[in-house]
Amino acid sequence: MVQRNRRASGGRIDRNRPLHFTFNGKLYEGFEGDTLASALLANGIRLTARSFKYHRPRSIMGHGVEEPATLVELDGEDASGNRPATTVPLRDGLSARSVNCWPSPEFDLGGINQLLSRFIPAGFYYKTFKWPNWHLFEPSIRRAAGLAAAPESPPASGHFEARNAHADVLIAGAGPAGLQAALEAGRAGKRVFLADEGAEAGGSLLNRNLSIGGRSALDWVEDAVAELRGMENVTHLQNATVWAYREHNLMIVNEREPELDGVLERSWRVRVGEVVIATGATERAMVFGDNDRPGVMLASSVQAYVNRWGVTPGQRMVLFTNNNSVYAVAADLAAAGMQVEAILDCRKTVPPEAVKLVPDIPVHAATVAGDVRGRKGVRAVKAVPVTGGAGRWIDCDVLGCSGGWNPTVHLWSQSRSTLRFDEDLAAFVPDEAVQNCRAVGAAAGDLTLDRIVGGGEDLAYAIEPLWRVNVPGQRGKAFLDVQNDVSVSDVHLALREGYDNVEHVKRYTTGGMGIDQGKTGNINIIGTVAMQKGVPLQEVGTTTFRSPYTPVSFGAIGGLREGWRLFPYRHTPVTQWNKDHGAVMYEAGARWRRPGYFPKPGEGLQEAVNRECRAVREGVGVYDGSPLGTFELKGRDVPKFLDFIYSNIMSTLKPGDGRYGLMLSEDGLILDDGVAFRLDEHRWMISTSTGHADAVNQHMEKLLQTEFPDWQVLITTVTSQWNNATICGPKAREVLQAVDSDIDLSPEAFPFMSFREGTVAGFPARVVRVSFTGELSYEVNVAPRHMAALWDKVMEVGAPFGILPVGSESSHVLRVEKGFLSLGHEVDGTVDAYDLGMGWVMSKKKPDYLGKRSVQLRRSGGGTRRELVGILADDPNQQIPEGAPLTPGGRKEATDGLVTACVWSVVNNRWVGLALLEDGHARQGETAHVRLKDDVIPVTVTKPVFHDPEGKLLRS
Amino acid sequence: MMNITCPFCGKRNESEFIHGGPVGAVRPDPNAVSDEEWVEYLTVTPNPLGPVQEKWWHARGCGEWFSIWRDTRTHDIVEAPDGTT
C-alpha cells in the first residue's frame, strides 16, 4: 500500500506506527496522528462524498470542525453517523463509509438529482411537502438525500459519564491565546479549566510554520503545556469541546476519549466565575461558479495538511484570496516542494510585505477565480480580471481559497453577548459582554500572532471583502452552504419571495442548517443578502448562534442517566416476597413497583383477579399499602390548616378519629383525595394517593411558607417511615386477632374511620380502619424493619382463613364495584365533587376553603354537567372498553360522556362500568349508548355503586 | 441552567429547585369580591418583559420556599426594583 501523497518527512504523525482502515470497503493505510481526512488525502482519495441535495461529487474541503463536504458513517465499535471526516481520529481497524451516496461516490445513482436541480429550488421542502403529506415523500427523500442512519444499538462496550466541576476561569481553546490566558490565570493561582477540541494543544500554530521569539512556535506550545501540567490548580483537557454556554456561566464540555478505561465520552458541566473565549478563527470559503468541485479547498486546510500531517493534497496549486493570510500558505507550500502556479488576489493592490513572502510565485492582483474545469476533480481554474476581460485558464489540481477569517464567536454569542460588524476585518466580532466573559486572540478579532503572544512573528492581517464573485461567464452554481447545497441563486429566490430577514433566509433556503452550522459559509450568505438589498452587513446581522457548537452524541448528553437509572424504582420490604410468589409486577405511580396480580401456574389475568376479588369479598385478602403518601402534621394551627386545604371540616375530629376528604386547588379542581386522622391534640396524620404524594407535599409547603408563614404547622413526610399490610374482607377481624394484637378490635371499641396505637405481632403498630375495597379493613402500619416479618405472620396466620395477597388489578375492580373515585379515571380536571355525587364533602358551614369560590363560580353558570354514573350493558358478558365515548343515541355525534372504568364483578357475576355522562344523575334508569368504531352498546344508567350500597360491610 | 441562591444553602444549581410561579396578587377574601375580581386573581399573573418576582422551592435541598427577582429577558437574578420587596 502506498500513501502516494504522503511527504517523506515532516508533520506530527508517527511513520513508524502504520494504521489500517477501510473506506467504502477498500483497505488503506495511514499513520498514528492522522485524521480520517488526512489519511484519505495521503492515499490520494479525491472523491469522498456526494452532496446532500444534488448528489454532486465532493471532496475534503477543510481540516477541522468547519468541514462542510465530507460526512462519514462509522461502522462496528465506533458506529456513529454524520461525522466530518476531518474530526475522526484514525485508528487501526476503523471502517468508514460516505453518507449520501449509493453504491459509491464514483458511481452514484442519486446523481440524477443534479439533472433535476431546477426542480429542487430553495423552499422545495415547504412547497412540495405540504401536499398531500410529507409521509408520501419521506421514504424516497430519506434514501436519496438523507444523512446517515442512527446506530442500531448502543456501543457494545464502555459507557458514557457526566461530571460536575467548578472553576474560577474556564478557557475555551488551547491555541496561542488560550494557552497564554491559561498561563496568566494559572500563575495567579486561579482554578483554571482549559478545554480544547483538538487532539493536541496549539490550535492554529499546529498548522502553520511560525516562530515566537526566534524559536519554533511549537516549542513555545510545548513549554506552555509543560508549565500548565505542573500547576495543581489547572485542569487541562484535549479532545474536549466546549459546546454550550448556558445561563450564569454554566459551560458544557464534551470530552472524547478520556483517559479512563471503559469511558467512551464524558460530559462536563462546569460552573465558572469567568469564561475566556479563545476559540480562534475560521477561514471562510470563496463564492464562485462550481466552487464545490473536488479539489477546491480552504487555503489554510491545504497548509494544515502539508505542515501538520505531511500530506500534499495536490501537485499543482492555485490560491485565491481577498486577504493576506494565503501568502504564508503559499510560502509553506513552496517550501514543501509543491508547485504553486499562481495567487489570484481580488484586491487592486496587494501589500508589498505579502508579495515579499512569495518571491517565485506569480501574484495576479485584481483577479478572481471565475470558473472551474473538472467535474470529479479540479483540472483548471479560470483567472478573470475584476475589471473585465476574457480571463485565462490555469491548470491545477487543487484550488486553495481564503475568503478571509471569521472570529469563532459561537460561544460568545451563545452567552447572549453582542456582536458588531468590523469593517476593517470584514467580520462580526465580539462587542458587549453580557455574562462574565471575554474573548481573546483571533476570537476577539486579533488575527496577528504578535498581538496575542509577544514575539510572535507573522504577517499582519489585511482584507478587502469579496462576498461573491460577480464576473460574466460563470456557468456553474456558486455555493454558499456546501453541506446543504445552498447556492447564491437560492438566496436570491428567497429574497424575491419575500423572505428577506436573515433568519427567514436561513430557514427558507436551509443555509447554515447543516451539522457544520455554516461555519465557512454563513457570512457569505449575509454578504449576499446585504449586496442584494444594498445595505451594510451590520444591518443584515447574523442568525442566532445556538448550541451545540459542534455535534455531540446523545450518549454523552445522557451519560449514565439511561434506563432505570434515569428514574429508579421504589420498592417496599415486600417486593422480594411478591416476586418469590409469582407476582406480575407493575409500576403503580410515583415509580413504585407493585404487584399487579398473583397468577397461579397456568392461570390468566382475569382468573387470578377473580380469585383475589372473591377472597376479599367472601373471606379475606391482604395488600401492601405502603406506597400511599403519608404525612404527619404537628402544631397548634393544624386544624385551621386542614380546614383550609380540605373541602370538608377536619378540625372537629376527636383524637383517634379520622375522616375522608377532598383537597381542591384554588381554581376548584380536585387535587387529591385521602384521609386525615387526629393522633392527639396537636398531631395529625394524613394520607394521599400514591401518585400525588409529592404534589400534595409541595402544595402544603407552599401554602404554609408563602401564604401563612405565621401558622404553626410542621409537616413531616412519613411515607417511608410507616409501611402497612392492609387486611380486608369479612374475616379481617378474625385474622388480625389471630395475628395477635393488644388493641381491642371489637366494632364498638374500634369503629370504622378510627385509629389505634398498640402492638401487632409484637411490633409497635398504628392500626387504621379505612377501606378502599368496601369491606371491613385494617391498615396495620409498622416500621419498615418490621414489615417483612409482619407480612409473613399475616400470611401464615391467615392461611387457615384462605387469605390471598391482592394486587393492584383487584384493587381496581374492588373500588369500581363500590364507585370509589380514582384520580385519573373519574377525576380528569373538569369534574367537581358534585359531579361525582359527593356534594356532602363540600362544607356549607365553612365560609372559605381552597377552591370553594371557584367551584361556586363554575357551577353558577347553570347548564348540564358530566356526572358520575354506573353503566350496565344489556348483555352481562359484554365488556365495554375503558375510555370509550358515549354519544346521543349511539350516533356519530359529539360525545356526551365517556366510560371511565369497566370491570368483571365477581359479586354481580357480570361486567359493571362507571362513566361520566352529561346530566347523568337525572338519567338513572334510562338507556345511554356507548359508541365504538363499528358498534353501539346500549347501556342502562345506574347509581355508581354495585356492591353494598348502604356501606354496612365496611362499617361492620 | 441557572445558579440560584437559597437563603439557607447559598448558590445551588437550578436542578435542585422547583419553580413556583410569579408572585401574584394577595389572595382576596373570596366572599368580598366580585366574580370578575376573583377570576382576575386566579388567572392574571405578572408576566413582564424584565424583572419579575418569583417563588422557588429548594425541593432537593433544604425545602425552603423563597422568592427571587429574575429578569425574564436574560435569566439574570437581580435586585428588587426600588419600591418593592
Ligand SMILES: [Zn+2]
Ligand atoms: Zn436551601
